[in-house]
Amino acid sequence: LIFWLGNLCLGLGILGMLLICWWQQDLTVMALVLLCCSLGYIYQGPPFRLGYQGLGEILAFLSFGPLGMSAAYYSQTQSWSVTNLAASIIVGLATTLILFCSHFHQVEDDIAAGKRSPIVRLGTKRGAQLLPWICGSLFAATAGFVIMGLFPIWTLLSLVGLPFAIKLCRHVNAHHNQPEKVSNCKFIAVALHFWSGLLLGVGFLINLN
Numbered sequence: 001l002i003f004w005l006g007n008l009c010l011g012l013g014i015l016g017m018l019l020i021c022w023w024q025q026d027l028t029v030m031a032l033v034l035l036c037c038s039l040g041y042i043y044q045g046p047p048f049r050l051g052y053q054g055l056g057e058i059l060a061f062l063s064f065g066p067l068g069m070s071a072a073y074y075s076q077t078q079s080w081s082v083t084n085l086a087a088s089i090i091v092g093l094a095t096t097l098i099l100f101c102s103h104f105h106q107v108e109d110d111i112a113a114g115k116r117s118p119i120v121r122l123g124t125k126r127g128a129q130l131l132p133w134i135c136g137s138l139f140a141a142t143a144g145f146v147i148m149g150l151f152p153i154w155t156l157l158s159l160v161g162l163p164f165a166i167k168l169c170r171h172v173n174a175h176h177n178q179p180e181k182v183s184n185c186k187f188i189a190v191a192l193h194f195w196s197g198l199l200l201g202v203g204f205l206i207n208l209n
Contacts, residue, residue: 020075028078032071036063052115057096065092086141086150090158090200093138094193098186100134101168103127104176105183128169128176135165138196155203161196164188 021030039059042048050059069088073081103110103119104127110117119127142158145151168188175181 017075024075024078026078029071029075032067032074036067036071039063039067051117052113054116054118054121057099057118060099061092061096064095065089083150086145087200087204090138090141090145091197093134093141094189094197097134097138098189098193100127100131101172101186101189104172104185105179107179124176124182128172131172132169135169135192138165138192142200152203152207154206155200157199157203158196160199161192164192164195168192 017029017033021027039062043051043056043059050056065088066085069084069091070080073079073084100118103117104124107117107119107124110120122130139159139162142151142155146153146156168185171188172182172185175185
């Protein structure tokens with residue numbers, strides 16, 4: 001059932017994208033989506049498997065950040081936006097953080113499979129030390145874009161996600177080399193992504209009124 005529901009959603013998504021392209025008489029959205037799909041393939045698919053070279057985070061950032069959000073924005077406005085690009089950096093970083101955290105508990109499996117994830121390359125300790133910088137960049141970038149006038153001040157509501165960032169960093173720092181305990185860190189990263197992203201969007205909506 002899940003398989004068929006998944007394929008139904010995929011089919012509806014493709015149909016919707018084709019309708020947008022037909023309505024706009026413009027294949028830009030199609031090109032952006034296909035580019036995202038291509039990055040998804042070279043992440044895991046042969047002969048590329050760039051995820052095995054530790055490049056998955058870069059691909060995830062591009063696909064779920066600038067490229068994906070540009071496709072969404074263009075599909076509605078048929079134009080480009082610096083503000084949307086700035087917001088896509090925030091979303092891309094938050095999404096990449098989830099992938100980054102998913103490596104901590106599977107270092108041994110990755111090494112056995114020949115996968116050189118960022119945590120395999122850095123080691124769990126240095127990966128844990130890098131985490132606060134990644135989390136901090138989310139909020140620093142948001143504040144910076146507010147100061148630059150790209151974001152309305154209401155987008156600072158996304159700072160509500162800060163406690164999740166602190167919890168994530170403390171949890172990983174304490175258990176980075178204990179797979180059974182650190183394995184749930186990606187779920188904390190998901191919560192950070194959800195609340196910071198949701199309230200970032202709410203901030204933009206409030207500014208419209």
